[in-house]
Amino acid sequence: MTGDDPLDLERRASLPADLLYLLAKYPRESWAGHGNIHGLASMWLQRHDMFRELGGVLTAAIADYREGRKDAHAFAGHFAPRLAFFLGQLNGHHQVEDLHYFPAFARAESRLKRGFDILDRDHHVIHDALEMNAETANAFLRALGGDEDRVRFAADAYARQNERLVAMLARHLDDEEDLVVPLILDRGEYGIG
Numbered sequence: 001m002t003g004d005d006p007l008d009l010e011r012r013a014s015l016p017a018d019l020l021y022l023l024a025k026y027p028r029e030s031w032a033g034h035g036n037i038h039g040l041a042s043m044w045l046q047r048h049d050m051f052r053e054l055g056g057v058l059t060a061a062i063a064d065y066r067e068g069r070k071d072a073h074a075f076a077g078h079f080a081p082r083l084a085f086f087l088g089q090l091n092g093h094h095q096v097e098d099l100h101y102f103p104a105f106a107r108a109e110s111r112l113k114r115g116f117d118i119l120d121r122d123h124h125v126i127h128d129a130l131e132m133n134a135e136t137a138n139a140f141l142r143a144l145g146g147d148e149d150r151v152r153f154a155a156d157a158y159a160r161q162n163e164r165l166v167a168m169l170a171r172h173l174d175d176e177e178d179l180v181v182p183l184i185l186d187r188g189e190y191g192i193g
Contacts, residue, residue, distance in 0.1 A: 008125075009126070009172060010125075010164075010167075010168060010171075012175075014174075014175065014178070015115055015118065015175045015178060019111075019114065019179065020178055020179075021111075022109075022182035022185075022186055023178045023179075025182065025186065026181070026182040026185045026186065028177075031181055031185065036188045040184055040189040041180075041184040041189070044180055045181065047093060048173045048177060050089075051086070051089070051090060051169060051173060052170065054082065054085070054086040054089075055086070055165070055169055056166075057082055058083060058086060058166075059163070059166055061075065061082070062159050062162060063159075065079075065155065066155050066156075066159065072144040072145055076144055083133075083134075087133065090126070091127065094123040094126065097119075097123070098120055098123055101180075102116040102119065103116075104192055104193050105179070105180065107193060108183065108187060108191070108192040109183055112179055115179045119175065119179070122168075122172045122175075125168065126165070126168055126169065126172060129161070129168055130165065132165075133158075133161045133165045136157045136161040137158050137161075137162075140154040140155055140157070142154075
């Protein structure tokens with residue numbers, strides 16, 4: 001996808017309407033009461049909520065440091081393990097989706113294949129952002145305790161990368177849920193294969 005593609009992860013506001021026909025049948029506000037929400041659909045939503053929460057924790061941690069609410073030592077001790085967990089879990093989650101779930105979902109409902117292809121492309125963009133996020137985080141952590149200007153520059157660089165990753169992730173998670181959950185509700189997890 002190119003930077004001027006309306007389906008580019010950093011440009012789109014949602015998936016195209018032609019891919020959201022099951023969402024129209026099963027709008028978000030109906031999900032909690034649906035008989036097929038338990039199991040796979042519920043697990044999917046819980047994992048996504050975990051990623052949203054961890055993204056928020058990382059964003060808050062960097063803000064706490066930048067605004068002087070945490071010193072370098074406290075920040076590093078809190079931040080580093082959470083970042084490693086977040087990046088590792090997100091990467092593993094995407095691999096399972098790309099190799100197992102998306103192909104199964106596309107076979108179950110061929111009209112959604114293009115949507116799963118878009119989500120798969122998102123994963124590549126997010127993977128690149130994860131790598132950049134890790135690089136800028138490591139540079140920031142290495143800078144802690146050093147020259148104040150260098151630390152501030154590294155903190156600002158990481159904050160920008162984190163903001164970008166969290167925004168991309170929010171869009172992607174919403175779009176993925178808009179395809180996956182209605183499909184599971186419609187077919188039941190055993191009807192997907």
